[in-house]
Amino acid sequence: MERGRGALGPALELVHTGRAPTRAVLTAELGVTRATAGAVAAELEALGLIEVDARPGAAAGSQGRPSHRLSLAPDGPVVLAAQIHADGFRAALVGLGGRMVATAPGCMTVPADPAHIIDAVVEAGAGLLRGTGRRCLGAGLAVPSAVAEPEGTALNPLHLSWPAGAPVRELFTEALAKADVPGPGGTPALGVTGNDVNLAALAEHRHGAGRGARHLLCVATGHRGVGGALVLDGRLHSGSSGLALEVGHLTVNPAGLPCHCGSRGCLDVEADPLAFLTAAGRDPGPEVSLLQQSRDLLRTEYADPAVRAAAELIVDRLGLGLAGLVNILNPDRIILGGLHRELLEADPERLRAVVADRSLWGRSGGVPILSCTLDHNSLIGAAEAAWQPVLDDPLAALG
Amino acid sequence: MERGRGALGPALELVHTGRAPTRAVLTAELGVTRATAGAVAAELEALGLIEVDARPGAAAGSQGRPSHRLSLAPDGPVVLAAQIHADGFRAALVGLGGRMVATAPGCMTVPADPAHIIDAVVEAGAGLLRGTGRRCLGAGLAVPSAVAEPEGTALNPLHLSWPAGAPVRELFTEALAKADVPGPGGTPALGVTGNDVNLAALAEHRHGAGRGARHLLCVATGHRGVGGALVLDGRLHSGSSGLALEVGHLTVNPAGLPCHCGSRGCLDVEADPLAFLTAAGRDPGPEVSLLQQSRDLLRTEYADPAVRAAAELIVDRLGLGLAGLVNILNPDRIILGGLHRELLEADPERLRAVVADRSLWGRSGGVPILSCTLDHNSLIGAAEAAWQPVLDDPLAALG
DNA sequence: CGTATTTTGTTCAGCGTCGGCACAAAGTCA
DNA sequence: TGACTTTGTGCCGACGCTGAACAAAATACG
Structure with missing residues (x-):
């Protein structure tokens, strides 16, 4: 238990994020010798964080001795x-x-x-x-x-x-x-x-739709306003004072509604659930959340031309905002949450087309846009x- | 010459950027013992990269044995x-x-x-x-x-x-x-x-006005269009495919000129030298560069109300763009180059006020805005x- | 069905790198 | 001049890794 102390953290992170199912790949990912990887795994097991199951090998089909399976301790901390x-x-x-x-x-x-x-x-x-x-x-x-x-x-x-x-x-x-x-x-x-x-972006990067992305951009809208987040090389970028990715005040509709920031047509007021409900001609009721009302409307009445037009309007505005962010941040993946996720799933091609069209050279506009996949x-x-x-x-x- | 191999790179970077004038501060910055820092310095000297001058101590005024001075080898590579x-x-x-x-x-x-x-x-x-x-x-x-x-x-x-x-x-x-x-x-x-x-941003971060900044944003305009760059934790962020910080297509004047990107009123066409000359009512001539013409105009005819009004117009648009970037990137310092630098120096307060006014909560709007200081x-x-x-x-x- | 091959896990020796300590050196302060 | 403070250096030991040799467990092939 003296060997493999420096690599302990990286090794745990690899198992934690599911990128090291066996000691063999752990060896490769850490860039160390088999001896060290074995010692690191033993130490993590001794700490009660992971388990090494000798029984089930990785995947059949390859020759050579099957590698033991690494898994997270089910009763760990x-x-x-x-x-x-x-x-x-x-x-x-x-x-x-x-x-x-x-x-x-x-x-x-x-x-x-x-x-x-x-x-x-x-x-x-x-x-x-x-x-x-x-x-x-x-x-x-x-x-x-x-x-x-x-x-x-x-x-x-x-x-x-x-x-x-x-x-x-x-x-x-x-x-x-x-x-x-x-x-x-x-x-x-x-x-x-x-x-x-x-924090949602961090979670999606480690365990959800953002796994493997180098620069991950997340945009979501829940109740009112639009939030953003950026994970760069595996670490959350929250700026020098925690205020980065306040994406809600990108201009997406120059002649649009006034925003409390002093400008007009900000993403915050043009692409959130209230904007969608309003565009669809529905009066938001106070009983359930705006997100829930929007989601219900989108799922049950998408055939209604007014609803569909409202959805496309919001998608176009969101696409404009995302294109602006793509030009500035050049992420290699975008993940959407809340109502934006629903809108993406209702018409994936439209959003992707708008983003590609308004990004420079179309090139970085080809960035994949996905729904978030984790609950909570x-x-x-x-x-x-x-x-x-x-x-x-x-x-x-x-x- | 066996000791201190892992810290060799960080140590050289500290001397390179002027953050390690003596072995004592090198010890502190590296977080190693004096023995290791001494060995690292000896190794770098043996490689012909730095020099250790025993003669001149650091700064008088402190007691204790004076530390030797570390400097870059004048005839190094x-x-x-x-x-x-x-x-x-x-x-x-x-x-x-x-x-x-x-x-x-x-x-x-x-x-x-x-x-x-x-x-x-x-x-x-x-x-x-x-x-x-x-x-x-x-x-x-x-x-x-x-x-x-x-x-x-x-x-x-x-x-x-x-x-x-x-x-x-x-x-x-x-x-x-x-x-x-x-x-x-x-x-x-x-x-x-x-x-x-x-690359200019990288240079300014290491040797110029950006020294010590954690997240540094640079914006500059030379000939046509506006360029941006971001240094995060000492490393250039150029996005997943090198296309980050294409800041020229932020909207700063919704009713403005059409841009080749398909939108209107982009920073690229509203805050570059040509936009300034046009706003000042001058016909750009073909003999010298647009930057040179703008600079001359700004320096020699700033008393002319039309020139001053044009400068303020461009400053306001630039400020709007910078505020948008501040909301997204939350840098702790901004450095301006080219014509933007000249505009900043002509009226520093106006630009800072616009940025502060249009950034959220004014708080991150208090970010220092400086001119670049390095030639070339x-x-x-x-x-x-x-x-x-x-x-x-x-x-x-x-x- | 047995042997060769491939891949994985483990043990052990060796060594590079760094921390800790003691001591020397070179200043300041009283 | 002597005490104190801070810096530089030599030495030893410990930690953490590499590399090689060996053993184990599967597949491939005759």
Whole structure:
């Protein structure tokens, strides 16, 4: 157990993201000798993070001795993941590999101020934790707002009717301490907190439709406004102060609606669920979320010419915004979430054509545009962010 | 000379960028022990890359034994740097630290096709190399066009009247082989080729106004159109296929001029030298470059209300574009080049105010906006790109 | 059906690289 | 002048990896 310490983190990440099913490919991916890869795998197994099953080989068909299978330990440690959204919150325990172990939803019955809601979601998570005997190595929280770095304050938590600048990271860390949730190294967990779309992008990159992408762009719309996120070479790019990828104020309709930013025709007001419902001539009701209303309309009444025209209008605007982003960021894959995902699936070719048409030289316009594939990807992303210290240095985190 | 091999590259980079004036700070920056830092410095000195002067201490005023001074070897190796622009070309030899050792300009007397011009600039560089007895470790070329990766073709060399898709990297490498220019490891140089604004950003980040910035955005306009570049954590971000930061097609004037991209009011046609001259009511003449005409007008006739109004108009449009980029990229510094630099210096407050006003929450709008400070920054940037293999692994490159 | 071949896992020796420590050197401060 | 502070260097040991030899487990082939 002295061998293979430096490569411990990269090795765990490879198994975590499913890129190292056997020791043989682990050897190749790490670029080390078989001896080292074997020692690393043994160490990770000793730490209780992975398992080595001698029985089932990789894939039949190749000759030579079959390689043993590496898998994540089914009873390994977990992290506490939490998400707050317009309609409520959700807590979960998530193991390595993005596996959701337990989850508990909650609605907004508690007072709506940040401290109470964060306390409630952490308490829900701590309850799950008490239910299982598994070790907890950290905690992450996803909020529907830009989160300023390094302060950890929520700058525009609009759907939550929270005050701008709410110190969400601080509140989360305090709630974790109150609930005795442990973090890496045995110390109390410090609450990793981030924007929900950013964290969703991270999750999709590791376990979803973004796997293998070098530069991944995610765009999504849930309730109001449009969010973006960018993963560069496997790491989230959130800018120098956490405010990158505020894509909602790209101009997509010069003669369009005024936006609170002072301009007109921003993506935020021209391509979100409200814009779709309005374009389709429907009055949004207060009973269910705007996303749900839009989704229902799109799925059940797409044959209606007015609905279809509204969808195409929003797709055209979204395509204009995506083309602008492609020209600036040149990603090699785009993933859409929320209503944008539904619109993509309703008419994949139209969106791709608009993006290709408005990107320079059409070349980078050929970028694949996909739907996100993970359920609760913001929640999984919050867990990913919480796992990061463990992936960076498993020994220190387990210590 | 057995110690300190892994830290060799990082150490050289620190001295190269002026961040390690003494062994003491080298120790701190590398995060190693004094013993290792000393061994690394000794190794770099043995390789002929740096010098250790025992005489002059760092800065007086602190107590304790004064640290020896680390400096770049004045007669160390060089790289061949080349730049092609609308009015001609320029070749140079550049040492570590961005020090121009020798330079030779050239004009467009040779036939204007890519192969001839690249042959001419390489031959000029090879001539400089024969003039000095210094070792050459690589070569870099800056062209005023997006360069597709990994092919190395120039996609829009508009000002050069070259065919789109000219294989500039291939031509450059062939010319280097023809002229017997050596590269890292003693093998023939493989010609590193990139967009001029991208390379200028790299140079400014290492030796100019961008030093110390984590996320650096550069925007510049020379002849026609507007170019952008982004340095993230010290590395150039050129996207998945080299086409990132094509910022010229951000909409800054919805009712503006039609652009060849199919839209209207793009930064490319609304904030370049031609747009400025036109706004000022001047007919651009064919004798000198548009940049030169704009610069002269701005410097000599800024008192003229029409000129001033034109400058403010362009500044407002540029500010709108920069604000859009700030919202997406959240850099911690912006550097302007070409006419944009002149406009910034004519009225710094106006541009900063527009950017702050149109960025979200004003917060990230407070990003510092500076002029570039290096002469020939694209040329120095081409050299930086050529130095990269040496900085990554000095031993292999010197081999 | 047995042997050759291929690929994988493990053990062990060796060594390069770095940290830690002790000591020397070269200044400042009182 | 002497105490203190900071820097440079030599030496030893430990850690982490490579490389080679050997063993194991499958397929391919006669």
